[in-house]
Amino acid sequence: MYKNFAEVKSALASGRRVVDILEDYLKRIESKKQLNAFLEVFSESARQRAKEVDAKIADGTAGRLAGMIIGIKDNICYKNHKVSASSKILENFESLYTATALQRLIDEDAVIIGRLNCDEFAMGSSNENSAFGNVLNPLNEDCVPGGSSGGSAAAVAANLCTVALGSDTGGSIRQPASFTGTYGIKPTYGRISRYGLIAYASSFDQIGAFANDLEDTALVTEIMAGADEMDSTSSREEVTDYTPVLPAGKLKIAYIKECLEIGVNAHIKEAFLKLIEELKADGHEVTEVSFPYLDYMVPMYYVLTTAEASSNLSRFDGVHYGYRSPNAQGTEETYKKSRSEGFGAEVKRRIMTGTFVLSHGYYDAYYSKAQKVRRVLQEKTNEILAQADFIISPASPNVAFKRGAISEPIEMYLQDIYTVHANLTGHPAIAIPHGQKIDGLPFAVQLMGKFFKEKELFDYSKLLEKYIQ
């Protein structure tokens, strides 16, 4: 099976057509159905598109992604295709337009093969919150693939598509990438348009890519990046070429001492410290910094994201679209019963918490306070990044855990302890798989860079690969 776009392109060069490559992927998806990665395979529209791309290849007008087969997280809109955010409340909803990020990939002749399972409204760290069943980790089917973009991670790890799109609000790309041995990037806030991404927490959400190598991750990011008039929070900062990815020179990196003082897997910690020593030995500048904010990141994240979620999810009212309770009479009951029957437990927990922190009497103590702490965190992080090019850490404190192993909400929330930082401050961050495995399960190193320095992030990742793979 094709592991990356380079293998797809060599198949094309040897005479296979895009329609053939698509059929290979469709067969592969069928053979891996038990993973539950795909909620729907767009066989018909994908076959049609593949034919069109073959025609373009024949007249020499094909785009840069001709032959690439892409799966999309079930919270990214694709016109006239269903999108449900893995929620019963949006079951059978059909998109009226295509997300800008996705459209840019289609314009370069990528074929969109289907929509991928995730935690309901992207809320979760194990893909156990989907209304349509959990996703299995292809490396060990008793384990979770991580979340919330668990289907995207599993699909790329199992070669069910060349690249997958996910979204990352607090680690929802990087943590599942770590759990499945794939690459995953959360770009700088505003680097990729959010138009057509079903909103969870608007000041945190970013679309990003999963792939099996850096080149594909960089290529897709490069094409999706850039200003969009449909999203005023998308940045007008110029997009440089991210490809080809070339190993950078000397690293100047910092790591946060406190990150290794929490309950991190002993093997992950050991591998991380070994990497630090090797980098130092090769003359890279590695600085240990003390950053006493680690324990505040996850609480801060939950105040702010639940608040934004409670506001964003107020649009699901049982009237304009989505599920309506058959038991409701009148408007008030329509709202309450449709929402209560349509949303799952974790989504309701977050809406309730978010409504609380925004409510009269608690707003200043929780919401406003968290916004102030967010500024402190951003300023302190910029101070570190003024001295170093990157902050390095593990991507997750653990390898993939068994299904059902974590039932306490707060324990689950703490799975994101290393990843929420970049969403709270807006910086770009990438998960790079470590070559080692722990009982057959992978883990990743995370690099967090300066605003809009995605190019540097990819190039330094390439250099880092030499040490960890």
Place this chain on the structure above:
Amino acid sequence: MEISDSLVDHIANLAKLEFNDSEKEAIRQDMSKIVNFMSKLNEIDTENVEPLMFMSHDINVLREDIPAVTITKEEALKNAPKKDSDYFRIPKVLQGK
């Protein structure tokens, strides 16, 4: 802080959600734990710190105000659970004839 039953009722009403008795007890306990977890932020001194509200780096993103149809009426009604040719429909408000 301890979240009371009546506070859960008040928040649920604001959020347009409803819970039966056992669900309510579960959400009350979860919220108490989560809110206590969040209270950790009080340990950080934020005297004279302005809240960080906007994450984008661009200021005043403006465009010409050009009218355009981005979604037609048919499209807007396409996913409605109940509709007629012009309107979203909700279940009857008044009972009886």
